[in-house]
Amino acid sequence: MSHKPSTPSDRRTRVTVLVALAANLVIAVAKAVGGLIAGSPALLSEAAHSVADSLNEVFLLAALRRSLRPADSRHPFGYGKERFFWSLLAAVGIFVMGGCFSFYQGFDALRSGSTETHDGYVVGLVVLVVALFAEGASLLRALHQVRKQGGLAAGARDPALRTVVAEDGTAVLGVTLAIAGMALHMVTGRIVWEASASLGIGALLVYVAYRLGRDARDQLIGQAADLESSSRIRSLLDAQPEIDSVESLLTMQLGPDSTLVAARVDLVPGLDSEEVELVAVRIKRSVAHTVPEADQIFLDVTDAAIARRAARAEHADSRPGAHVGGPAATGERGGA
Structure with missing residues (x-):
């Protein structure tokens, strides 16, 4: 099926999503390896967060392509709402793969007590610092596009761009929580700090998933123009x-x-x-x-x-x- 020609805004959004996908794939692998070496629940929570973000970027790329299909007899107003549907799936992915897994890691760490060791924690902290810079760069790219499209109000109309901004902003906060939790665990020897960081990451992801899902629901139902x-x-x-x-x-x-x-x-x-x-x-x-x-x-x-x-x-x-x-x-x- 032929597609409508993409607009400059669509092309910029696709580049922004591709940048976020590349960053999240690399970071997810690094976090998973570092988390397994260190046995860190906070780092494993962040790995799950990055995996969820990577899958969500795949959803958004599918939405960008499918939404450009021309109108037909079954969909006389076109396929623009495809972006809202796939954004809703992305919100569900953040909730299930990111938020729920982070809660599991936090509660599991509290149940296991203080048997964790600090082996490999230096490697884990290095991974998180690199991830912080990578996530920050991706966030700056997304915010730059929002500014080029007329600011937050105009950028909010594009669910793909809105989702990338939310994911990258949440990732920066999540990595910061993980670094703080791991550092306090190393200093005090109490895993409760790292477990708290995992629970905090989970709560943050659940909240962001709720907001993104609510916005996508409103737009799927039929939201008025601004x-x-x-x-x-x-x-x-x-x-x-x-x-x-x-x-x-x-x-x-x-x-x-x-x-x-x-x-x-x-x-x-x-x-x-x-x-x-x-x-x-x-x-x-x-x-x-x-x-x-x-x-x-x-x-x-x-x-x-x-x-x-x-x-x-x-x-x-x-x-x-x-x-x-x-x-x-x-x-x-x-x-x-």
Whole structure:
């Protein structure tokens, strides 16, 4: 199946995800080897975290490719929501593979007591320091792209980029906790510090997974465009001389760069059907120019006064004991 041409933003996001994937794969192997040598629960927790992040980056790469498929008869609005679905799977991966395994490592360390040795801990700390620099570099790359796309509000529309930023930010905090836990374990000889670090990493991952999953759920259900875009669209519609009033304005995000706009407007009296059609086409072009991501625009032209009278009549007829007469007139002059 052919794909739509990717945008510069899509290409930058793909590079950002590839950078994060490469960093996480290398770091996951290093953490796993170091954790097995040192017998460190905190380091093994971080290894599980990096493995989960690596799988999530694979999910995000699949989402980037699949979301570019063109619209068809079964999906007339395109496949932009693929990114939201795969981001939800990534959140589940962080929760199960990262958070739950970290909790297991922490509780297992507390149960085993102080039988742990410090053999290989120097190697483990070196691995974590290298991981901290690698994760930090990946985070800086993601934040740089967010800034190029217009800041946090604009970058938040792209679930793949949002997930990478969350993963890398969490990784930097997690590695810092692991370093602190291992260092305190070495100084005090008490494994409770390292077990606490593992539990802290687990709690951090569960929280991030919850936030990412909640955002993906909202977007899959159907989330409105941001307030700024909605306000710009409403202001543009209100400024049109042919529009008497904007009765309702509905928006929904279909993807990072795709938004559905449906507006019910009341036109000034005296326009014939040809004029209504020309006005509708011009307004749609103006909306698309003002908000480029608004690529699905629908206008419902109605006579607001007649529609309100019909609504009042329908409400009156629905009251107990009211006599229901013939069908009420809708007063719609047609859709565009």
